[in-house]
Amino acid sequence: MVEKIPKKDRMKVPRQVMPEQKPEDRRKNFQEVPYGLTEEQALIEASRCLECKNIPCVAGCPVEVDIPGFIDLILHRDYAAAARKIKETNSLPAVCGRVCPQEEQCEVVCVLAKKHQPVAIGYLERFVADYEREHKLTRLPEIAPPTGRRVAVVGSGPAGLTVAGDLIKLGHEVTVFEALHKPGGVLVYGIPEFRLPKKIVQAECDFLAEMGVKFKNSTVIGKMDTVDELFEQGYDAIFIGTGAGLPNFMGIPGENLIGIYSANEYLTRSNLMRAFDPDDYDTPIIHGRNVAVLGGGNTAMDSVRTALRLGAENAYIVYRRSEKEMPARIEEIHHAQQEGVQFHMLTAPIKFNGDDQGRVVSMECIKMELGEPDASGRRRPVPIEGSNYTMVVDLVVVAIGNSSNPLVQKTTPGLETNRWGNIVADPETMQTSRKGVYAGGDIVTGGATVILAAGAGKKAARAMHKFLMEEVKK
């Protein structure tokens, strides 16, 4: 055990800074940007925790990780036990340690955050999860005796993986259906290698498979089998976590020119199909010299930083509101700025121009100013008449969000959806209008975060377990 520092001195210890690749280096490669804390740093960081009685950090976590508990195990230098402590409530610590917005969840409510800087909970989570995996200390958790109940999970993103992990531990038989050829959903096709290495996602899925979860890849529910057919095949409960499916476009002239991608397509080519590595992989991707990414969320940041790494000379974020309204994590915006991304705020494209081969060559934009707040509470951008100008671009990535994919909803009679086509689910149990059918993640909420999807998976698993044990007779 590391000797504890008196509480009043803990505040004097500065928050540890995670070492990372230098911007000028990393903008040319796809390796992960932050290296992770060293063991020494992790111990110092863990020693900063004030061990508050009322545990505000746990309340701030969508999956209620026992944060003081795992930090204490770090101080005992039992990192694998710390990782297992997290896994009691969160199946994906190596993923969440990297992509969770801790600054608005567990860390924002940390008591230290009031006068100093919060404990770097995310860094510590990542440290113990990586330590456990890299030192091959992963151990299968205790699995309850078989219940004889069968569960189908549709979609293998963060929501589906969480449901699978929780229910397999409770002794249920779990099969995960994935439309793509690899499990992981957005963790595999959406989030780039430099933010979340794919071998980590694979390791998390392998771990679930070791626990007994069956993965059926290349299986599109709604096309292959329907929800009702899954019930006929003997599944007792079904979880739908099909994610935010259909990319939105702007609906402006020239949008179908070559060189205008949805962020989903651009990122899928680079991440899932590994087009960034053309020596080894066959899927092509357009390498733009002047690349504009439209939007201000994390997906936009992922896209623009991918463009830099694929050799863009100029990579722009074009966003119709101001920097303050950008939904992306501050950390991601900083990373993009450090790497040389140019931000064109209060700017909206109104038209794309192409050459005779149908390739985009420029984009006409208009400047905006902020007016009265709109339904989202953010000030509505209003075009400034006569402020039009033209940007030279040879690649545009549209990252303005997704609509719901209707494949499952259309083929499941009686499944209630809202006016945006999202599945309606009880906020506590995630139960849908169909008995035995639960749903969570972006297909319910619209585009959100990995951890909110995992949190929904957690709630669904709890309710599904109750349903399976109380209402399914075997």
Next chain:
Amino acid sequence: MPKVLDNFQISPLVWKMRVETPALVAKAKAGQFVILRVNEHGERVPMSIAGLDKKKGLLTIIYQVVGKTSALMTTVPGGGELSDCVGPLGVPSHVEKWGTACLVGGGIGIAPIYPIAQAYKEAGNKVITIIGARSKDLLFYEEEHRAVADELHVCTDDGSYGHHGFVSDVLKKLLDAGSKIGMIMAIGPVPMMKVVTNLTRSYQVPTWVSLNPLMIDGTGMCGGCRVSIGGETRFACVDGPDFDGHKVDFDLLSKRLGAYRDHERKAMKHFLAEPGCKLADAVRDFKYPDEK
């Protein structure tokens, strides 16, 4: 991993592959497609369904060698495996009893109209089928079509077999002769579908086409397959692949199909130059049309 039952050459650059995918075949209908990968490092390529043997669980794919991935496909032996094959994708072709229905297949499009012809026939239609290719050696599936169609017309652009001329010429003759055709389905290269739909527009016969844009996931997620139908953007993977041919912007489709032309050519050259790769002579000597 889906097992390949057999995979053989049926014309100089066209191969027929049968894949054992019973669960997929049980669900699949005429007009749908699948997406497959040959190996772990390969592209996801959409392939029209060219035949379904429901009893044996066999999927037939007929493909033309146009680049690296299709060339690679020719190297998978009978008894070998594909990396993966997902489907059925897309909306099945609309089938009803129109009386007389006409199917027009040009080039590689001769393949996907075959299961659609079977479906039209089963629905009680009189089926007129027109198939055409550049020359006799590029024709295939004549016997299969003859077995289904009530009336089969075969043509070649160079006159080396059957009618001398394009499929659209034969179709025009039929329409001029007053054939009461209630429905036309045309599948083939983009210029052929464009010519056919331009022709039938003036005769006011409903004409459907099956579009083959580039795609990745095939479930609506990437939007790479967007096409313009009556001025509105649609995703061919989930809204199609069949569309009202009179509303399709074929020029846009044609341009978008060429998005990676330079890359494809480079990849193919590189692939053909790889030593130790066992390829059929026709593939080994592959040239793009403008290189000949």
